[in-house]
Amino acid sequence: MKRFPFDILLTLLLGLGLGLAYSWLFSPLRVVDADPIALRADFKDAYRSAIAASYAATGNLPRAQARLALLGDINSTEALNSQAQRLIASGEFTQADQNVALAIALEDGTTLVSTPTATSDNTVIVIKESTATLPPPPPDLPFQFTETPQPIDTQIIETQAVINTAVPRPTRTLIPTIGVPFALIAQDSVCDTNLPDGLLQVFIFNSNRRQIAGAKIIITWENGEEQFFTGLKPEIGNGYADYSMSPNIAYTVRLASGSDIASELTAPTCQTSSGETFLGGIKLTFQQP
Amino acid sequence: MKSSRLFFIIIALIAGIGMGLAYGWLIDPVDFFDLTPDTLHINYKTDYVLMTAEAYRLEHDPGLAARRLAIFGSQSPSAIASQGLAYARTNGFADSDIALIQELVTALQAWSGIQ
Numbered sequence: 001m002k003r004f005p006f007d008i009l010l011t012l013l014l015g016l017g018l019g020l021a022y023s024w025l026f027s028p029l030r031v032v033d034a035d036p037i038a039l040r041a042d043f044k045d046a047y048r049s050a051i052a053a054s055y056a057a058t059g060n061l062p063r064a065q066a067r068l069a070l071l072g073d074i075n076s077t078e079a080l081n082s083q084a085q086r087l088i089a090s091g092e093f094t095q096a097d098q099n100v101a102l103a104i105a106l107e108d109g110t111t112l113v114s115t116p117t118a119t120s121d122n123t124v125i126v127i128k129e130s131t132a133t134l135p136p137p138p139p140d141l142p143f144q145f146t147e148t149p150q151p152i153d154t155q156i157i158e159t160q161a162v163i164n165t166a167v168p169r170p171t172r173t174l175i176p177t178i179g180v181p182f183a184l185i186a187q188d189s190v191c192d193t194n195l196p197d198g199l200l201q202v203f204i205f206n207s208n209r210r211q212i213a214g215a216k217i218i219i220t221w222e223n224g225e226e227q228f229f230t231g232l233k234p235e236i237g238n239g240y241a242d243y244s245m246s247p248n249i250a251y252t253v254r255l256a257s258g259s260d261i262a263s264e265l266t267a268p269t270c271q272t273s274s275g276e277t278f279l280g281g282i283k284l285t286f287q288q289p
Numbered sequence: 290m291k292s293s294r295l296f297f298i299i300i301a302l303i304a305g306i307g308m309g310l311a312y313g314w315l316i317d318p319v320d321f322f323d324l325t326p327d328t329l330h331i332n333y334k335t336d337y338v339l340m341t342a343e344a345y346r347l348e349h350d351p352g353l354a355a356r357r358l359a360i361f362g363s364q365s366p367s368a369i370a371s372q373g374l375a376y377a378r379t380n381g382f383a384d385s386d387i388a389l390i391q392e393l394v395t396a397l398q399a400w401s402g403i404q
């Protein structure tokens with residue numbers, strides 16, 4: 001009976017090990033033609049910011065969605081909001097606004113609208129969705145761009161019955177519209193000894209009752225104005241922001257993106273159960289209708 | 290040891306190394322992550338250039354566009370944009386997209402001259 005060739009088998013396994021070590025450790029395949037999903041986190045942030053900036057310029061939501069899908073985020077909206085908070089913390093408010101606008105559009109499924117302004121007696125309303133086509137994917141890549149929607153040009157033109165009066169061409173001004181103005185749905189005085197004195201709390205929700213990070217809040221008083229943003233205290237809520245009010249000063253609060261105005265806000269005087277007085281706070285809640 | 294046995298051992302070693310290399314390079318290559326943007330496929334690079342061009346059309350800030358393109362490394366922003374333009378022209382990008390990238394290339398070339 002012939003003996004099993006263990007020495008040959010061992011040599012084969014040794015060779016296999018050497019080959020694997022060389023191909024995995026010493027000379028792995030050189031990285032070329034990588035996908036965006038493999039990028040380092042900070043480069044993914046840069047890529048995401050570029051997507052948001054591009055969306056702010058074109059309003060092309062399908063294209064933005066196709067691009068975001070390349071990054072492989074589990075939840076693109078959360079990723080955008082989270083990045084917006086980091087951008088706000090580093091003082092890059094414009095980029096943060098763009099990220100938030102895209103996040104809102106993803107949630108609502110709406111597209112930015114380019115709204116031209118007309119300066120004549122005639123009424124000219126033009127709603128135009130950006131419809132630039134997506135670049136074709138190379139045949140050897142696995143991702144697919146989404147279809148580009150057909151151009152939609154809606155024009156409502158009420159012309160006066162004046163003969164030979166040229167209708168001025170509208171000046172095309174891109175205005176990223178996030179949505180309808182926010183409504184002040186609740187304004188409450190808060191007497192809580194656990195909170196700092198004179199704390200103004202603001203919560204901002206979109207129409208789906210989702211908190212919005214990166215929303216700019218403008219607070220004014222008789223001789224001053226300040227701005228603050230939601231999203232800097234995510235442990236309380238993405239749509240939360242607060243401000244420390246001074247006693248005996250009347251404040252007015254509104255959102256920079258358009259909202260109801262909460263006026264004559266003064267920190268209330270509260271009493272503890274033992275009869276001591278302290279400065280209470282105010283809680284405002286804004287929501288898109 | 291017989292010479293034929295030694296021959297088989299060497300053959301087994303070579304076969305093992307070959308199988309290991311094939312497995313490590315072809316069947317299950319190393320998964321890379323945390324890559325830098327210069328490793329991206331040229332199509333993605335071009336799409337990034339296009340995004341920058343789209344944003345530039347609204348912002349008209351060549352400095353900001355240059356900073357966006359700087360993630361690709363040490364090449365000049367106009368060179369990066371030019372590469373994207375060349376790829377877009379030869380790979381069926383829409384004329385409107387090519388025009389946007391061309392506009393960015395021109396702006397960056399002018400901006401580079403000022404810098």
